Amino acid sequence: MEIQKELGGDITMALDECVPYPCEYEYAAQSAEMTTRWAKRCLEWKRRNGETANERVAASPIRRFADSILVGIVQGATFEDLRKGSAQAIVDLDFDAYAIGGVSVGEPEEEMMRAVEWAEPFLPGNKPRYAMGLGTPPQLLELIARGMDMFDCVLPTRLARNGTAFTATGTINLKNAEFILDKNPIEENCVCEACREFSRGYIRHLIKAEEILGLRLITLHNLHFYLNLMNQARSEVEKGTFDQFRKAFVAEYKTRDAVMVE
Secondary structure: OHHHHHHOOOEEEOOOOOOOOOOOHHHHHHHHHHHHHHHHHHHHHHHHHOOOOOOOOOOOOOOOHHHOEEEEEEOOOOOHHHHHHHHHHHHHOOOOEEEEOOOOOOOOHHHHHHHHHHHHHHOOOOOOEEEOOOOOHHHHHHHHHOOOOEEOOOHHHHHHOOOEEEEOOEEEEOOOHHHOOOOOOOOOOOOOHHHHHOOHHHHHHHHHOOOHHHHHHHHHHHHHHHHHHHHHHHHHHHHOOHHHHHHHHHHHOEOOOOOOOO
16 A cells, blocks of 8 residues: 555555465455455555645645545455455445456456356445456456446557457457558558558568567557447447447457467
8 A cells, every 4th residue: 555655546456365266265265355354454554544645735636645546356266155255345345446356367258257247246336346457358348248347458468569459350460471461451440540550561561570660559559449449338338239239249259360370
């Protein structure tokens, strides 16, 4: 908490333990209980120290640590009773927002979704719900359908560093030889800087020449793709057509083999 206070973050996280997969029940239970104890201590520390920490002059745009959002984290591995118990215990502490942690750590996707489904009914609908460390575009939409509001994930940048770009119909690996003479943008009708100004073939050339610009362009595109997907999802929710949008997107999306073809 002291480190987060010094960093001046607007959103701060309670300390938790993310157990590995697979995990024995007894260890997962002890870990979830410890996470709850840590959550109490984090709340108490902020209440004791928040009013005096990071005081700024009135004109400063940086707000006080006391005004930052503190997020409690639900754990419990892949066990239904532990997930439900952890969610109830963390919600009872009354955090500003709630996160579901310990998912996407190697478990099958079905178990990941179940972990979210077990915890979600206990999370207040009037506070943000954050699914930690997720995910692929279809996973994000499936989790929105399960009541999640916020996400974080390294995939857009990590895969970009390997030459992989996201499109509405799935991933493409721009290292592949099929794109040598391709004059199309990464994705048709995309308005990101990479798609407006550069072709797939040129980006592939940059990657093969080990020019960092190629990976930066894919990174820009991937981040734009993710942000645009979330904007679309919000719009569909507001229109009451999210379910149709989700089903159509997931049906069309394919995660293609990322093996490079020389």
